[in-house]
Amino acid sequence: MDKNKVTPTQPLVVRIFHWGFALSMVMIVLTGFELHSPFTFLAFNYGNVFVVHMTFAWLALGFVSLRIVDAFIRKDTSFIPKLSDFRGFVGVLAYYLFLRDSLPPGEKYNSGQKFIFFSWFIVFAVATLLGIATYFMGEYLVWVWRLVGGWQIVRTVKFLAAVYFSATILVHIYLSFTEDLSRLQAMITGYERQEP
Numbered sequence: 529m530d531k532n533k534v535t536p537t538q539p540l541v542v543r544i545f546h547w548g549f550a551l552s553m554v555m556i557v558l559t560g561f562e563l564h565s566p567f568t569f570l571a572f573n574y575g576n577v578f579v580v581h582m583t584f585a586w587l588a589l590g591f592v593s594l595r596i597v598d599a600f601i602r603k604d605t606s607f608i609p610k611l612s613d614f615r616g617f618v619g620v621l622a623y624y625l626f627l628r629d630s631l632p633p634g635e636k637y638n639s640g641q642k643f644i645f646f647s648w649f650i651v652f653a654v655a656t657l658l659g660i661a662t663y664f665m666g667e668y669l670v671w672v673w674r675l676v677g678g679w680q681i682v683r684t685v686k687f688l689a690a691v692y693f694s695a696t697i698l699v700h701i702y703l704s705f706t707e708d709l710s711r712l713q714a715m716i717t718g719y720e721r722q723e724p
């Protein structure tokens with residue numbers, strides 16, 4: 529008989545947010561790089577790439593809003609780092625660097641995950657504001673351009689945000705497949721299989 533315990537870990541809203549946001553971010557980052565500096569071997573139509581970029585940007589904003597409302601309703605702070613996470617992070621880093629055998633005891637997400645997830649919300653908010661300001665091309669939100677220091681700096685900040693997302697998403701995917709696979713199972717089915 530299978531003695532493993534099956535626990536509900538990821539509510540439906542979190543799963544809808546996760547896969548919707550994941551697809552949107554991959555599309556935003558890829559089309560963003562193409563818009564920033566078109567790859568000559570791809571020969572995509574610039575206007576079409578822009579439409580895809582904007583569509584997924586609005587979708588991502590919708591998924592993030594859904595998750596924020598969900599977090600308020602369920603009083604869920606699982607992805608927000610606390611002061612104790614700065615201390616906990618040392619142990620998490622030691623584990624990922626193969627200097628200790630197991631992760632320090634933590635909550636739903638470990639300190640490293642919390643820092644990355646929370647940083648994504650912040651970087652996404654900044655990039656969205658800059659993106660909307662760019663979309664209106666100086667008609668509205670001119671103060672955003674002025675605050676940042678001009679059009680070229682807006683472009684550079686958005687480019688760096690895309691680089692940050694690319695690097696951290698790759699780490700996130702790598703760890704999802706190489707760590708506890710039951711966590712990945714939970715992100716698909718909602719349920720996590722735990723050893724008794």
Ligand code: HEM
Pocket residue numbers: 542545546549550551553554595606607636637641645648697700701704705711712713715
């Ligand atoms: C093949 C691609 C991906 C896989 C397999 C994957 C897998 C996972 C898993 C397993 C978790 C739960 C971690 C745990 O319980 O320990 C998670 C959480 C999360 N992932 Fe991904 N992920 C992928 C892509 C992405 C992408 C592209 C993003 C967007 C930047 C993303 C954003 C998040 C966020 C924000 C959470 C926290 C969910 C919450 O509680 O709100 N993921 N992911």
